Amino acid sequence: EVQLVESGGGVVQPGGSLRLSCAASGFIFSRYWLHWVRQAPGKGLVWVSRMNSDGRSTSYADSVKGRFTISRDNAKNTLYLQMNGLKGEDTAVYYCARGGYDASGSYGDWGQGTLVTVSS
């Protein structure tokens, strides 16, 4: 059974930093693209970032480019999202999601999400 478990969310002041983690199990982690998707309270899903299977290629939404960094440790089956310069509009539930072996535009499995609240 595929499991994705996010952690690291919490309350942070504007301008602060947080590092989210996503621990994966139940599949061959190193073979899949992985994504971060967020959902502000009462709002829709927004794609944030992705990393390919070997970690050599990354992409970011314009809204987080230069502030967020995605990374992965294939030895630890863990995906990360380093978030710096946080703003109020970054307040959201952050989901990690498993993509495909290559570009696919789909996210077959999701974690339960971790809430990030940016507030003074």
Next chain:
Amino acid sequence: QSALTQPPSASGSPGQSVTISCTGTSSDVGGYNYVSWYQQHPGKAPKLMIYEVIKRPSGVPDRFSGSKSGNTASLTVSGLQAEDEADYYCASYAGSAEAFGGGTKLTVL
């Protein structure tokens, strides 16, 4: 990077069919056969319902079907059931990024 356009709401009676549209551009929906659809119930994580425009993951009822014409993709739910009431989101690969639609709240009357 722009969000894909979905109608905010849709509705139908049990047993009826309803279609939800998802409009993008030639840079996303129209440029790739990588459109997917997600069902999300309140307080839950999204669930993949359709991928690569028309494919259904194992376990998804065949009442759910997808299609695409030009820059617009569609999700059709046939034989509506009470449990289909949820938010539905489309998504598309867009080369250097990916995009979601704004979501459609499906109400079963």
